Amino acid sequence: MSKETLTLLFGGDLSVGENSAFYFEPVNELLDSADIRMAQLEEPFVSEVTDFAGINRTTSVLSPLIGKFDLLTLAGNHFYDFGDRGVKDTIDWCRDNGIVCCGGGMNIVEASKPGFVEKGGVKIGVLAYNAQGPKNSFADTDKAGTAYVNFKRAYIPVSQLDQRRTRLENDVWELKKPVHMDEDFMAFNFIDEESYLTLSEQIAAAKAQCDILLVYFHKGYVHRPVTVAPYERLLCRMAIDCGADAVMSSHSHILHGIEMYKGKAIYHGLNNFVMWVPHLSPNFKGKIFDTKESNNEEWIKKRVERFGFVPDPDYPTYPFHPDSVYCIVAKLLIEDKKVVSYRYVPMKVEKDGRPYVHGRNEKGREVFDYVEKITREAGLNASFSWDGDEVVIN
Numbered sequence: 296m297s298k299e300t301l302t303l304l305f306g307g308d309l310s311v312g313e314n315s316a317f318y319f320e321p322v323n324e325l326l327d328s329a330d331i332r333m334a335q336l337e338e339p340f341v342s343e344v345t346d347f348a349g350i351n352r353t354t355s356v357l358s359p360l361i362g363k364f365d366l367l368t369l370a371g372n373h374f375y376d377f378g379d380r381g382v383k384d385t386i387d388w389c390r391d392n393g394i395v396c397c398g399g400g401m402n403i404v405e406a407s408k409p410g411f412v413e414k415g416g417v418k419i420g421v422l423a424y425n426a427q428g429p430k431n432s433f434a435d436t437d438k439a440g441t442a443y444v445n446f447k448r449a450y451i452p453v454s455q456l457d458q459r460r461t462r463l464e465n466d467v468w469e470l471k472k473p474v475h476m477d478e479d480f481m482a483f484n485f486i487d488e489e490s491y492l493t494l495s496e497q498i499a500a501a502k503a504q505c506d507i508l509l510v511y512f513h514k515g516y517v518h519r520p521v522t523v524a525p526y527e528r529l530l531c532r533m534a535i536d537c538g539a540d541a542v543m544s545s546h547s548h549i550l551h552g553i554e555m556y557k558g559k560a561i562y563h564g565l566n567n568f569v570m571w572v573p574h575l576s577p578n579f580k581g582k583i584f585d586t587k588e589s590n591n592e593e594w595i596k597k598r599v600e601r602f603g604f605v606p607d608p609d610y611p612t613y614p615f616h617p618d619s620v621y622c623i624v625a626k627l628l629i630e631d632k633k634v635v636s637y638r639y640v641p642m643k644v645e646k647d648g649r650p651y652v653h654g655r656n657e658k659g660r661e662v663f664d665y666v667e668k669i670t671r672e673a674g675l676n677a678s679f680s681w682d683g684d685e686v687v688i689n
Contacts, residue, residue, distance in 0.1 A: 301415050301629040304640070305509065306334035307545035307565030307622065308371070310572065311359065312351035318569050319359040321651045325624070325640065326363045330414050333421065334568050335511065335545050336367045336396075339374050339381030340388065348377055354388040361392045365412045368423035368511045370398030370441045372546065375432035382439040398423025398511065399434070399441050406434040406442040409501040409508075417632050420505035422498060426514040426530065427546055444512065444530065445490035450480040486526055495537045502538030506632040510534040515547030515564045518602040518616040523551050523563045523673045531561045540634050541627060549619045552670030553639075553677040553688055560637035560688050563675070566622040567615070569650060576614040577606055612648035620644045621665045626685060637688040639666070654684025 304326065311318060326332050340354045350356075360367075367389060375382065382399055389396040397410030409420045425432060426444035434440035502508045512530060516522050531542040535556050542561040544551070551564025573579050577595050599605055606614030613619075620643055628636040641662035642650040653659035663679065663686055670677050678689045 299415075299630055300635075301331065301417055302329045303331040303419065303627040303629060304329040304333065305511075305543050305562075305565070305625040305627075306332075306568030307624075308337040308548065308570060309334045309360075309367075309568045310337040310570050311356050312571045312573075313356070315356045315571070316359045318571055318649050319363070321649050322569065322642075323363065325652050329626075331366075331412055331419060332364045333366045333368070333412075333509075334364060335371060335423075335513065335543075336369055336385070337371050337373060337570070339377045339385045341377055341381055342384045342388070345377075345380070348381075352377075354384060357388060357392075360394065364394055365414075366395040366397070366410050366421055368398045368410075368421065368513075369396050370406075370423035370425040370443070370511065371513050372425060372427045372429060372432055374399050374425070375440045379439040395421075397421055397442075398425070399439075401434075401439045402436055403434040403438075403440075403442070404436075406440065407497060409497075409504070411505060417507065417629055418505040420501050420508045421511060422501050422508070423511040424494065424513065426512045426527075441513075443490075444494060444514075445487040446484045447487055449483050449485060451483060452480055484524075484526060486530060491530075491533065495533060498534055498537040498539060507540045507627075507629065507634060508538055509541050509543060510539040511543045513546045514544050515551055517547050518549055518604065518619075519547065520549060520616070520618050521552070521669050521672045523675065527563060528554070528561075531563070532556050535559050535561070541625070541637065543625055548615045550621050550623065550666060550669060552673040552675040553666065554670075554675040555637075555677050555688065559634070560625070560677070562623075562625050562639075563673075565625060566619060567613075567644070567650070568622070568624065570615075571612050571648065572614065573612045575606065576608065576611045578608050578611055609646050610644075610648060613644055618665070621662045622650055623662065623666065623686075638682070638685045639688065640685055641666075655681050659684065 341348045395410040400406035409422045412419045424444050425441040432440050433443040534542050545565045547564050550566045554561045622642040623639040626638040627634050641653045641659045643658045644650050680687050
């Protein structure tokens with residue numbers, strides 16, 4: 296690889312806690328190998344123990360990220376879990392440790408600003424948006440929170456839906472039967488038109504300020520294999536039409552497929568990067584965030600009803616869908632201030648809760664086959680080939 300080639304990595308959801316350095320050990324070499332490193336910080340952290348956040352939710356546990364990441368996106372559905380305090384302390388920690396952040400802020404103007412990283416004479420910009428909700432996590436003119444894609448939700452009678460589409464969406468939305476109504480309804484999200492226009496203007500404006508622009512959307516159906524909804528594809532394609540050079544996504548805690556649009560990659564779901572969430576395990580006993588008592592038995596029951604799986608007790612800190620062990624890190628090769636190759640690096644999470652990087656070995660091929668399968672079954676157009684220990688997206 297020539298000296299003029301820059302490498303950029305973008306990982307999925309990231310959250311740490313107890314013994315956080317341990318969970319980063321298998322990926323440190325990968326991070327050290329790249330020129331630019333980015334990921335989505337899934338949760339907020341506070342500077343000191345409070346009545347709502349214990350030691351494992353203080354910024355002290357983030358120390359393994361120092362020197363390993365150049366930029367973190369903050370536009371997640373949990374970023375306002377600790378209110379204004381969590382937003383401010385997390386942003387302050389990033390800035391104090393030389394990490395650019397974007398997608399979250401003390402008001403909507405700050406949250407909507409792009410983050411910029413410069414390396415080797417190339418300026419990379421990133422915009423990040425919460426496309427998932429809840430709406431109380433969205434920033435406003437005088438409220439902290441995330442930049443966002445606003446949406447409307449409609450409940451449509453099943454009898455009025457096209458039957459082919461109904462069968463498709465029935466895998467996605469649970470049926471609703473409102474009180475005093477005899478008919479089943481399905482819930483659909485629709486992107487708010489004003490929000491769509493605002494985003495398109497922000498993306499075009501950000502592209503004018505940098506050589507390469509990445510747009511991150513926190514989106515996707517949680518714990519559900521394969522499914523990529525039409526509104527997700529529309530949103531991502533709009534970003535590329537307005538100037539994005541690639542679109543990254545996570546939130547679903549499971550891989551979703553990849554498509555190429557106008558020669559640029561859309562990673563519809565990167566899954567997790569490093570995740571430590573023992574309070575979601577069936578065997579967890581204790582306090583969530585070290586402060587609030589957990590009723591895990593009731594939550595596990597609801598989780599099974601909602602998502603259709605029971606977390607594997609052999610993964611006590613990584614209690615996700617069985618397919619969630621397959622993860623990828625997006626990799627872009629940059630030359631002459633342009634992306635010349637879109638790729639991914641395969642990873643697989645083992646029972647110790649840590650992601651391990653794999654090349655063209657047995658486990659790497661497992662990830663390759665899985666990405667190929669979910670991409671094909673979602674009706675996306677990307678194809679894949681090996682280049683050494685990395686996968687090229689065609």
